[in-house]
Amino acid sequence: MPDAVLRLDSVNVVRDGSFLIQDVTWEVSPGQRWVVLGPNGAGKTTLLQVASGRLFPTSGAVDLFGQRLGTVNILDLRYRVGVVSPALVETPPPDERVLDAVVTAGWSVIGRGDEPYDEVDLARAATLLTQFGCRELSDRRFGTLSEGERKRVLIARSLMTDPELLLLDEPASGLDLGAREALLRRLTRFAADPAAPVTVLVSHHVEEIPVGVTHALLVRGGQVRAAGPVAEVLTAPRLSDCFGIPLEVSVAQGRYAARLAAGPPPRRPVSVAV
Numbered sequence: 001m002p003d004a005v006l007r008l009d010s011v012n013v014v015r016d017g018s019f020l021i022q023d024v025t026w027e028v029s030p031g032q033r034w035v036v037l038g039p040n041g042a043g044k045t046t047l048l049q050v051a052s053g054r055l056f057p058t059s060g061a062v063d064l065f066g067q068r069l070g071t072v073n074i075l076d077l078r079y080r081v082g083v084v085s086p087a088l089v090e091t092p093p094p095d096e097r098v099l100d101a102v103v104t105a106g107w108s109v110i111g112r113g114d115e116p117y118d119e120v121d122l123a124r125a126a127t128l129l130t131q132f133g134c135r136e137l138s139d140r141r142f143g144t145l146s147e148g149e150r151k152r153v154l155i156a157r158s159l160m161t162d163p164e165l166l167l168l169d170e171p172a173s174g175l176d177l178g179a180r181e182a183l184l185r186r187l188t189r190f191a192a193d194p195a196a197p198v199t200v201l202v203s204h205h206v207e208e209i210p211v212g213v214t215h216a217l218l219v220r221g222g223q224v225r226a227a228g229p230v231a232e233v234l235t236a237p238r239l240s241d242c243f244g245i246p247l248e249v250s251v252a253q254g255r256y257a258a259r260l261a262a263g264p265p266p267r268r269p270v271s272v273a274v
């Protein structure tokens, strides 16, 4: 097994003369669970595109599973990376049966055709749906699911090929409080499973970080502002620097929360004598 699952060395992605990501050096090792945080436009999705082998950098080197992108057939590596991202992968058609939406990932297809599926594949899809609390949805049409159910089905789909690296792009975005907490509970359990793949989760919000995340990468303006173990990186000074506002950060039972730091008390109104 290579010592790093993913390694970026001085990676730049340039479009129309602008850096989407700039001089990014980052290493993800076996057993780690990463969160990538940063404000809108920071370059998080671009980073995931590079990490998934879908975007070749303008300069710098990317190694996936110890193999240098550009020197190997990328299709041989891509199936080893599970991706849940509306920006990076197509979603199943609305009339697709949920079980089929998961099992078809084994053939890297969207929409079930005439291809035969082994009982073992169908059983694996059912197990993954159970793991993410969606087993009872197996016969429903994908398009009829709630946003929270859809996200959990898409994670199950991304795991169908037993990937060694899982990339989750804002899995909790757009979910109400109950759906977010249900998803985070599943992701927490998943993070604690030693058999689960190395995971990189992208988010804007520290409240959406599941318990069990081990490392954090902060990006702003395409550049890495901090990277390392969560407790060292998810601090008020570092998050304030990343988001460009003064923040207070708290952590309770492994869950993080951030809010604008209390400023000086507002000035008392001047009383006017009449």
Ligand SMILES: Nc1ncnc2c1ncn2[C@@H]1O[C@H](COP(=O)(O)OP(=O)(O)OP(=O)(O)O)[C@@H](O)[C@H]1O
Pocket: 015, 016, 018, 019, 020, 038, 039, 040, 041, 042, 043, 044, 045, 046, 047, 204
């Ligand atoms: N093809 C392109 N040409 C020029 N600029 C681009 C291109 N694609 C993305 N960008 C810009 O690159 C920056 C990084 O985009 P990216 O989508 O990676 O950010 P992000 O952190 O995922 O943002 P968000 O949190 O809003 O989804 C943004 O300013 C975006 O407008």
